[in-house]
Amino acid sequence: MDHHTTLFAPASGFGRSAVAVIRISGPLAADALRRLTHRPLPPPRRLVLRPLRDAAGDALDQALVVWLPGPGTFTGEDMAELHLHGGPAIRAAILKALAACPGCSPAKAGEFTRRAFLNGRIGLTEAEGIADLIDAETEAQRRQALRQLDGALGRQVAEWRDRIIDLLAGVEAALDFSDEGDVDDEALDAALFAKARALRDAIATVLDDGRCGERLRDGFTVVLAGPPNAGKSTLLNALSRREAAIVSPVAGTTRDVIEVRCDLHGLPVILVDTAGLREAADPIEAEGIRRTRSRMDQADLVLLLDDGATTDAETAPSAPSPILRVRTKSDLSASSMTGAGLAVSAVTGDGLGALLEAIAQRAAHAIGGDTALITRERHRDGLTRCRDHLDRLLQGTALPELAAEDLRLAVRALGEVAGHVGVEDMLDRLFSGFCIGK
Structure with missing residues (x-):
C-alpha cells in the first residue's frame, strides 16, 4: 500500500466489549477526525468526549477521541484514536464512515507496525518483539519478547556492525593508500586479524546457545x-x-x-x-x-x-x-x-x-534463562553467515581486496538481521502475521 495513504483499523478485539479502539494513521488523520466529529481538532494527546457523526450528520456514537500529531507517535505519522462503545454495530458504522473519507483505506495486518519500522521509529528486531509479545502465552515468553522489544538484539547487532565497518575502513585505506609510505601493511594486517578474531568469537558465542531463544x-x-x-x-x-x-x-x-x-x-x-x-x-x-x-x-x-x-x-x-x-x-x-x-x-x-x-x-x-539474543531462525541465519565470512577472512591470504569483500559480506549479513538491506520479502511475511490494527 502507498505510504501516503491514511490507514484505519480496529486496534482491539472483535465481538462485544465495553470499549473498542479504532486507530487512524497517516497524512489525512486530522482531516478524518474532523470529519467524524464535525469540530476542530482537540488539544494534542488529551482524551476528550466527542459525538461522532457520518458525512450526512447522523449520530454514530459518543466516544473519547485523542489527536496525536507526528512524528512523536508509534508510526511516526499523524495519528488519532477513537475509543468507542464496544458494540459490533457501532464499530461497523464508524469503519464505514472512515472508509468514506477521501484518502483513507483499511489497514492490512501489521501495517501500523510496518510504518513504524519504515519511518525509523523502531528497528526490525523490535518489530519482531512486538509480534512475539502479542503471541506470548507464558511468563518466560513475555520476558523474552520484552527484551526484543527493548532492542537487546538490535543494539548488539548495531555494535557488531560498527566494529566491522571500522575494520572495513582500515582495509580500504590500505587499498587506497598502498603506495604511500605511511601505511604499514603488516601492522594493519596484525591489528585487523586480532579485531576480526575477537568479533568472530563474540558472534560464535551467541550462536552457541543451544537454540534456547527459538525453543x-x-x-x-x-x-x-x-x-x-x-x-x-x-x-x-x-x-x-x-x-x-x-x-x-x-x-x-x-x-x-x-x-x-x-x-x-x-x-x-x-x-x-x-x-x-x-x-x-x-x-x-x-x-x-x-x-x-x-x-x-x-x-x-x-x-x-x-x-x-x-x-x-x-x-x-x-x-x-x-x-x-x-x-x-x-x-x-x-x-x-x-x-x-x-x-x-x-x-x-x-x-x-x-x-x-x-x-x-x-x-x-x-x-535456559530469558537472556537469549537469538529468537528466530532468520537471526541465526544472518549471524551464521556473518561468522562464516569472518572465518574466511581469518583463514585467507590477507590480501586487502579479499579481506574487504569478506567484510562487506559480513556487514550485509548483519544488515539483514537489523533490517537495513535485502528484507522486503521477509517484511511481507513478518507483518502479515500481525493482528489487524497493529
Missing part, C-alpha cells in the same frame, strides 16, 4: 510415544487437564499427531500425542506411525510409554531426541520404574506431579 519462542516439544494402548492419549488428557484426544480400548485409535500447548511453570510446553508404534498393514495407520517417528526425531523430549505388556524391542525408539521412560497404568500393576523412568497412573493421578516436574526441569535446562 522458548516456539515451545519445548514433548512427544508421547509407545505401542498401541500404552495410555498415550489418556496421559495427554491427564497432563493437559482436558479431553484433547479420543481415548478408546481399540488399538490404533490415534492415527495423526495431536498437539496441546501448556504453560508449565511459566515455560511453553507442547505435548504431542502420536500413533502407536507397531507394524501396521493399514496404510492410514502406517502413515500415522511414519509421522510419529518423524515427530520423535524433531522432539526436544520423548516420553517413551510402556504399560508393561510389551518388550523393549517393541518400544525401542529410532529418535536421536532425549528419552524419558514412563511406566503407565501403575494402578494396575505392582511394578514401578526407578532410576531410568517414572511410574504414573492417569486414572488415580499417582506420579503425574513427578512427571510434570521432570518435564519442567528438562524444559528449563533446554530453554
Whole structure:
C-alpha cells in the first residue's frame, strides 16, 4: 500500500466489549477526525468526549477521541484514536464512515507496525518483539519478547556492525593508500586479524546457545510415544487437564499427531500425542506411525510409554531426541520404574506431579534463562553467515581486496538481521502475521 495513504483499523478485539479502539494513521488523520466529529481538532494527546457523526450528520456514537500529531507517535505519522462503545454495530458504522473519507483505506495486518519500522521509529528486531509479545502465552515468553522489544538484539547487532565497518575502513585505506609510505601493511594486517578474531568469537558465542531463544519462542516439544494402548492419549488428557484426544480400548485409535500447548511453570510446553508404534498393514495407520517417528526425531523430549505388556524391542525408539521412560497404568500393576523412568497412573493421578516436574526441569535446562539474543531462525541465519565470512577472512591470504569483500559480506549479513538491506520479502511475511490494527 502507498505510504501516503491514511490507514484505519480496529486496534482491539472483535465481538462485544465495553470499549473498542479504532486507530487512524497517516497524512489525512486530522482531516478524518474532523470529519467524524464535525469540530476542530482537540488539544494534542488529551482524551476528550466527542459525538461522532457520518458525512450526512447522523449520530454514530459518543466516544473519547485523542489527536496525536507526528512524528512523536508509534508510526511516526499523524495519528488519532477513537475509543468507542464496544458494540459490533457501532464499530461497523464508524469503519464505514472512515472508509468514506477521501484518502483513507483499511489497514492490512501489521501495517501500523510496518510504518513504524519504515519511518525509523523502531528497528526490525523490535518489530519482531512486538509480534512475539502479542503471541506470548507464558511468563518466560513475555520476558523474552520484552527484551526484543527493548532492542537487546538490535543494539548488539548495531555494535557488531560498527566494529566491522571500522575494520572495513582500515582495509580500504590500505587499498587506497598502498603506495604511500605511511601505511604499514603488516601492522594493519596484525591489528585487523586480532579485531576480526575477537568479533568472530563474540558472534560464535551467541550462536552457541543451544537454540534456547527459538525453543522458548516456539515451545519445548514433548512427544508421547509407545505401542498401541500404552495410555498415550489418556496421559495427554491427564497432563493437559482436558479431553484433547479420543481415548478408546481399540488399538490404533490415534492415527495423526495431536498437539496441546501448556504453560508449565511459566515455560511453553507442547505435548504431542502420536500413533502407536507397531507394524501396521493399514496404510492410514502406517502413515500415522511414519509421522510419529518423524515427530520423535524433531522432539526436544520423548516420553517413551510402556504399560508393561510389551518388550523393549517393541518400544525401542529410532529418535536421536532425549528419552524419558514412563511406566503407565501403575494402578494396575505392582511394578514401578526407578532410576531410568517414572511410574504414573492417569486414572488415580499417582506420579503425574513427578512427571510434570521432570518435564519442567528438562524444559528449563533446554530453554535456559530469558537472556537469549537469538529468537528466530532468520537471526541465526544472518549471524551464521556473518561468522562464516569472518572465518574466511581469518583463514585467507590477507590480501586487502579479499579481506574487504569478506567484510562487506559480513556487514550485509548483519544488515539483514537489523533490517537495513535485502528484507522486503521477509517484511511481507513478518507483518502479515500481525493482528489487524497493529
